[in-house]
Amino acid sequence: MRAILSLAWKSLMNRKGSVILTLVAVALSVALFLGVEKARTGAREGFGNTISGTDLIVGAPTGTVNLLLYSVFRMGNATAEVSWPTYQKIAARPDIAWTVPISLGDSHRGFRVLGTTDAYFDHYKYGRGQSLALAKGERFGDVFDAVIGADVARELGYEIGSPLVLSHGLGTANLDGGHENRPFRVVGILAPTGTPVDRTVHVSLEAITAIHVGWETGAKNPLSDTIDETMIRSFDLTPKSVTAILVGLTQKGTILTTRRAINTNTGEPLMAIIPGAALAELWSVTAFAERALMAVSVFVIAVGLVSILTSILTSLNERRREMSILRAVGARPGHIFSLLVLEAGLVGFLGALVGIALIHAILLVAGPMVEARYGVSLAGTGPGLTDLYTLLAVTLAALVIGMLPAWAAFRRSLADGLSVKL
């Protein structure tokens, strides 16, 4: 076998030009496949890591996915709110260790505004239990203080002290319907997290109440512009309601009982979801797209493998002579068969190897950029099991595919005898 392997190698080296083309095709297809695979697992991990450490999310009754979408991903809208007394009742439950009330509904130049309390910075966790960290500045202390996510700061070029005007509702250019008479000030910028937190403007719950003074009917009261900052500060800014509540339990074991208690007997219709389960449900919505993406990249590999097949098949005719020489010096048909199978396997193996090297080189260069920019960790920390399995699978598939031309050559070497009619 070693003799045949060395023959296969020399034969490939002799056809460098076409072999390199085939190799490149295989390498690119493998690189694409692994790139898609790594982006996919990275996205999935990042997605699953959006929120951690929170046991329950409570909101007005809606779909599980919907509650998750607006409370965690800042997408869509709450149809109803949770009243402040109810929030207080929940927060006071003995089986609940902490609560983070959040209030949504406003935006700042396309970024969602989230009203919350100090507890948010203490208890909101993402990834494997990482806490939010301030890159600059401090938490909000005053009603008109804002703490912005990393993307907000980067995209809008905000620094500590930058003024910002919130707009009512979620439009970007809500010029005449804005809260321009209640200007805010950036006091803190959060470090990047790779979660929707990066794209959020955080203010206190009181701030949300404050900016809505004069909006009690849902539309802007013309008189509201006459109410200035100092007047607002004198108002009672206790919120009337919150949009959702993040809940941490005293004992993890009570999660189902607590959940049932909240769902059934709080007086106000409520819904509590378990973030992990809801995330899984939401992810399964994307499973179809994910599978389609997988299928496409698997097909791309198949195309790469077919290019091995074509290159060997087209070379067979001109190599007929070579085969009968090998037969004449004592090669058995099995030798001819293994020669061609090994050639295919070598191209598959080397192509996959180059492809793996290529994608890791790309990840090494582009990975940190993608992670910083989109918060998708490409898991490009180094070659892993996926790469090994891909290498093995591609090599194996190439060996199997090589059997086709090998079989053809084998049959022909039997039929040709010693003399080839050229």
Next chain:
Amino acid sequence: MTDPAIQIDGLRFAWKGAEPVLDVPVFTLARGERLFLRGPSGSGKSTLLGVIAGVLVADSGRVNVLGQELGSLSSAGRDRMRADHLGVIFQMFNLVPYLSVVGNVTLPLKFSGRRRKAVGADADAEARRLLGRLGLTDEALLARRVSDLSVGQQQRVAAARALIGGPEVVIADEPTSALDSDARDRFIELLSEEAARTGAALLFVSHDASLARLFDRAVDLAEINRARVSA
């Protein structure tokens, strides 16, 4: 040692779906004998060599090589027989394009432990020695790609390959038909000399009757073959 190199009795062979090409009641090649087998193109010379080499299987009759009945061997057995005991030279395109000159000469050693042993540890040196005896000594020439050699040079490389490891039988299928007459005679002389030195029997096939003078014995295929192919 008393067995002849090749002994054929009642051989019949037909290509699939065609008239019989070979019907050879008896044919013998003694050990060490240098025999010239003449026949026009299409008369079945190459087919006969294929049967002797064990690549083609006779429909009936017995083909005995070095006392071994080919019909009693498996196809792998015939392949081993050929690897160990037979050297083959074709008309042209004898060389594997991706191997060096020396690599082509030592190629049979990859498939035959017996010939590998006969050559000893330094196969390349033996290849160079054989090439030298056949008039290929120039190192620059040996370093060339085999496709850059002249046809005459290629045929000598093929001869060295057929002779390496001392096989008992060398069969040559019109190896000189692409050479001019001087090169042809010189090639046959060198091949005969080397075959004589290693004691190999030489079965040399050609349509060119004028070569008969260079051999111990000459046979017309028509004399031994009763089948008549209308070419």
